[in-house]
Amino acid sequence: MTGNRTTREKLGAVFFAFVMVTSMVTIGGAAFAGSAAADASTWSAIASDDIPAENSSFNQTLTVELGLDANDNETVVLDTGGMPDGVTFVSSSNGTNITSQNDDFNVTEKDLNAGDGEISANVTNENSSSSVTANVTFTLHVGSTGAQPQSVSLTASAQDAGSDTQFSFDIVDAGGTGPSFNESTEYTSSDTLINVSVTDDVAVAEDTISVNATNTNTSTTYTLVENGNVQMGETRSSANFTDENNNKTEYVNLTTSLPAGEYTIGASASDTADNSNSTTGLGDGFDVDLGVSLDPDTVVANQETTVDVTLSNAPSGDVNYALLDDGTNLRTTGSTSGDTFSVTDTFDTGNNFTVAVSPDIDAVDLTYSNNDGASNVSVEDRNLVENYNVDPANPQYNGSATVSGTLVNSSTGDPVTSTTVQLNDTETRTLLDVDTTGGQDGTFELSTDRFPDATTYEVVDTSDGSTVETVDVGAADATVSLETEGNNQGGFDENYTVTAQSDTGAELSNFTTAGTPGNYLNVTGPFDGEVTGDNLQTGNLLNSNYNNSEGITNYSSR
Known part of the structure; x- marks a missing residue:
């Protein structure tokens, strides 16, 4: 039977085979079309960091340019198996990552265990209307204490598109002269923005960074950062010197308050190969002005007025001041050892008035442009x-x-x-x-x-x-009468109603104890239990003080 099928049986078998083959081709074509839609249009390595030898902790960044059509996605893979002996991968929680700074790219499904030979992620272009080309960064947190100087090449793949690109970099000799420093500190109206960068060809050891500011007027040095720890001020978002990663450039960005004066910046640090460096007088330095607040800051023309002046950032020692008209004409001069003083004058609309201050410029030499802090007095015709x-x-x-x-x-x-x-x-x-x-x-x-x-x-x-x-209008003298109602039964908790009335008719809402023994309300007792409450007006009696010799309990409001 099996060897002699009828013509009908043979035709059926042929038809079935044709259907099966056709179906498989159709399914295969559909699968191929689906993968083609996710191809990366651009996949090219554009930047890679060298790794310093003899470094226990270093974040290496490898950057690739990726192009995706609208709503497309791509699986990106970095082959880490090509790292040479002596380079180890530190826990991913300390820095290993795959990221993109472009808002249209969403990086998900990350596998960051570099020790398994690769890291990978899915990148989706969430822009539904246009293609996007942007950078994707692979960050590897590595140690290189056993690595020798050499050249290295790693492959990054756009897996769905089947495209590869190569990163080439070096394991570099740890020798060097130590970190270099740069400074761009500035003073705002209330705070000093400390901006110091520490750079090294190997990597900067965060825990060795120290930064200070010296007031050249008073010869006082303020320690801002010591061995990587902030001593004065607060870090800003642009700072990375406390992120526990030894980078080639560490940014010390702080906001702090300093007394008025002229300042120079000093800094010191070591790289991860123990090459150290230090500097004083870094950059151009900066000035901190005295803050000057006036009350009132607007006065009436031709009326004698006293203006109270409050200083912020005042240094120790005397501060000289002057009231000026038209920027240079002295109306009042003086000095203060505190942070407040006053000036009195008859201000007229024909002049511009300024209060100028300085800890080191003589009062008679202060002008609108020669000072360490100033504020203008506005004069109104009314x-x-x-x-x-x-x-x-x-x-x-x-x-x-x-x-x-x-x-x-x-x-x-x-x-x-x-x-x-x-x-x-x-x-x-x-x-x-x-x-x-x-x-x-x-x-x-x-x-x-x-x-x-x-x-x-x-x-x-x-x-x-x-x-x-x-x-x-001052307070009036008044006689206040109190009426107290209560059962006064021994052995029971007692609630008393106290009514206070003033002969002036004023509302009585605050009761205070004055003098010694104070405004006591004497009620015979003693009573069991505790006295509670914090306002006599509610009917609770306060501050019990039992006197055994007199057999009474004294209560006072507070």
Whole structure:
């Protein structure tokens, strides 16, 4: 039977074979088309680091240029098996990686165990509308303590495209003269940005880096970094000298605060082959200015005003200061051993006023351009009050007062007429009284029967909304009565209700202990249990102090 099939059987077998062959070709064609869509259009090695010999820890970077069409992906592989004897791979957590700085490239499915002979990852172009060509970097964290100087070649593959590229580099002799240094430090309005780079042909040993700044005005040296550890300031994101990788270039980027003065930078470091180097007076150095803050920084023209000055970055010792007009004309000079001082003057709009300071320039030599810190006083033309009077001179809460004066133009001194003046509460903006400057003399008078709070009130010129004067209202003397309700039963926890009332009618919300023994509330006792709470107004009695000899327990608010 098997050797003599009928014609029908033979035709069926042929047809089945034809279907099977056709199907396989179709499936194979589909698979081929799928892999072709993921081919890398560009795959070329463009940069590679040499590896210094006799180095226990070094991050080598190998960079390739990869091109991918929109939404394509590629499997990238670096063959690490070609590394010579003496080069070892350190744990991937310390630096071995595959990365791309291009936002369109997403690097996933990483296999970073270089000791297995290769590292690999999948790179996807997530740009859905266009092709992208960008760098992909292989980073190998290696040790080379047993390696000899020689040339090395490693192969990187775009596996899906079937493309290879070669990295060529050297294991270089560890000999050398030690690291070199560069500096680009700058001072901002409040902080010093320390920028020092340490470079070596082998690799810089991070834990040997030290950086200092010397104030040449005071001969004081500030240690910023010692043996790789920050002593002053904070590292910025651009710094890499604390990443536990000995790189060819280590960046010491710090933000720190230093006293005012002229500075030079010093630095020292060794490479991983123990070649050391140091320098002083690195680069051009930098200056730190004294920060100058003024209160107020805007004054009214032709009105005598005291300006309080606060210094930041003040060095130890005296600081000289001067108030200048038009940049060079001295109005006031002096010196201070602290970080505050004041200047008083009648400022006019015809001049530009500047407060200039310096720890080493004499006060009489200070100018707008010759100083170690300065700030300008702005002068405004606006109305001011003359013949100002408050009656009574020291008004109190719940009391009355009359406020009067003459509103004049600060530049001309002429009376200002037909302008509304208000007396306001500075906190709540409550309007207490309004008057209009009258006649030809610009006089006004404001009054109130009752100040509703002990605070500062303002006299406001409504023509520009400026505060032209203030009224300080003090606290009133008052008699406060307390009423206490409670069961006063021995052996039980007690809650007492305490009601406080002032003869001024003011709300009583804060209770304080004054003097010795203080404002005690005496309640007969003793009582079992503990007294709790932190506010007498809630009904809790505080600070128990049992006196056995008198048989009472004293409570006071705090």
